[in-house]
Amino acid sequence: MRSASNILRLGVKELYSLARDPVLLLLIVYTFTVAIYSVAHGVQTEVKNAAIAVVDEDRSALSERIRGAFLQPYFQPAALIGLNEVDPAMDEGRYSFVLDIPPNFQADVQAGNSPTVQLQVDATAMTLAGNGARYIQYIVQTELIKFLSRSETEVELPATLVTRARFNPNLDSSWFMAVMQIVSNVTILAIILSGAAVIREREHGTLEHLLVMPVTPGEIMAAKVWANGAVIVLASVLSLHLVVQGLLGVLISGSIGLFAFGAGVYLFAVASLGVMLSTVATTMPQFGLLSIPVFLVLNLLSGGVTPLESMPETLQSIMQASPTTHFVKFSQAVLYRGAGLSVVWPQILMVAGIGLVFFTCALLRFRKTISMSH
Incomplete structure (x- = not known):
C-alpha cells in the first residue's frame, strides 16, 4: 500500500510538472488534432484528380x-x-x-x-x-x-464478379489514415514524454531530491510511466471522439473503451522504452536524435504502413518482438472491424509481456543511472 501511494503521489507530481511545460502541452494538443486532421485529408492513396x-x-x-x-x-x-x-x-x-x-x-x-x-x-x-x-x-x-x-450495356459474360468492401465501403483513404495516425502518434508521444520526464529531472537537479526521499527507483519509474501514459490515453480517446468521428466523420465500428484499455497496456511498454532511451542519452537533444530512428523502425515495420505479410519472413519474425506490431493489429481489429476482447486478447497479452521485459530492462538501466549520479 505504501508503494502504491508513493507511485500515485509521484505520478501526480509528474502531471503537475507536465502542466507547467507549455511546449509539451502544445505538442500533445497539436499531435492529436491538427496532425490527425491534416494527414487524413492531405495523404491520398486512391486515384483523385490525376493528370x-x-x-x-x-x-x-x-x-x-x-x-x-x-x-x-x-x-x-x-x-x-x-x-x-x-x-x-x-x-x-x-x-x-x-x-x-x-x-x-x-x-x-x-x-x-x-x-x-x-x-x-x-x-x-x-x-x-x-x-x-x-x-x-x-x-x-x-x-x-x-x-x-454497339450499346451502353456490357457484353454478357458467363460469370460475374461482385465486390463488396467491408469496414470502409467507399474505400476512403482518410478513414484509414486518421486511425493509423493516432496509433503512430501514440507511439512517438509515449517515447518523448516518458523520456523527457527523466531527462527533465536530471537537468533540473530534482532527481537528487527524489533519491533522498523514501521511494525506490521502481516507484519513480512506474509513476512516470502511468502519468504520461494516462495523458496520452485521454488525448487519444478525445481525438477519436472529436477529430476522427466529429470532424472527419469516420465510422468507428468497435469499442473506444476497449481501445483505451489496450492503449494503456501498450503505453506501459512504449513508455518503458522511452525511459530506457533516456538512460542512454544525457541531454534532451541526444534523446531526440536517439528516439527518431527507434520510432521510424517501430512505425514503418509495424504493419500499419505496409502489410506485415509483404515483408521478408525473417523480418516478420523479428518484428514480433515489437509491441507496436501487436498494437497495430489490435487497433485495426477493434476500431475498424469491431472486434471484442475474445478476439484481441492474444495481442493484449503479447504487448503486456513485451512491456514487462521493457520495464525490467529500463528499471535496471534506471537504477544504474541513479547510482552513478548519486
Whole structure:
C-alpha cells in the first residue's frame, strides 16, 4: 500500500510538472488534432484528380470515346498532346499518365486484330501509379466492350464478379489514415514524454531530491510511466471522439473503451522504452536524435504502413518482438472491424509481456543511472 501511494503521489507530481511545460502541452494538443486532421485529408492513396494526357494517332470515334471516358474526380480532363511532346511532358512532371493510341486503332479492333495501346506512367508516386494504371486499364477495356457491342450495356459474360468492401465501403483513404495516425502518434508521444520526464529531472537537479526521499527507483519509474501514459490515453480517446468521428466523420465500428484499455497496456511498454532511451542519452537533444530512428523502425515495420505479410519472413519474425506490431493489429481489429476482447486478447497479452521485459530492462538501466549520479 505504501508503494502504491508513493507511485500515485509521484505520478501526480509528474502531471503537475507536465502542466507547467507549455511546449509539451502544445505538442500533445497539436499531435492529436491538427496532425490527425491534416494527414487524413492531405495523404491520398486512391486515384483523385490525376493528370492524364492522350496521344491520339487514330483520330477515330473509338479513340475519342476513350479520351472522353476519363472523368473527374478521378482524373483531370484528358489533354490531347502530340507524340513529340510526351518525353518533355513526362520529364517535367506535368502528367502522371500518358496514353498513346496507335494509328488505325479502330480499324484493327473492328477487324479482330489485337492493336497495342501504350500507357506511360510516372511511377515517382508508386501508389498513384499502381492504382491509376489499373483504373485506366479498366476504363479502356470497358469502352472497347461497349464499342464492340454497339450499346451502353456490357457484353454478357458467363460469370460475374461482385465486390463488396467491408469496414470502409467507399474505400476512403482518410478513414484509414486518421486511425493509423493516432496509433503512430501514440507511439512517438509515449517515447518523448516518458523520456523527457527523466531527462527533465536530471537537468533540473530534482532527481537528487527524489533519491533522498523514501521511494525506490521502481516507484519513480512506474509513476512516470502511468502519468504520461494516462495523458496520452485521454488525448487519444478525445481525438477519436472529436477529430476522427466529429470532424472527419469516420465510422468507428468497435469499442473506444476497449481501445483505451489496450492503449494503456501498450503505453506501459512504449513508455518503458522511452525511459530506457533516456538512460542512454544525457541531454534532451541526444534523446531526440536517439528516439527518431527507434520510432521510424517501430512505425514503418509495424504493419500499419505496409502489410506485415509483404515483408521478408525473417523480418516478420523479428518484428514480433515489437509491441507496436501487436498494437497495430489490435487497433485495426477493434476500431475498424469491431472486434471484442475474445478476439484481441492474444495481442493484449503479447504487448503486456513485451512491456514487462521493457520495464525490467529500463528499471535496471534506471537504477544504474541513479547510482552513478548519486
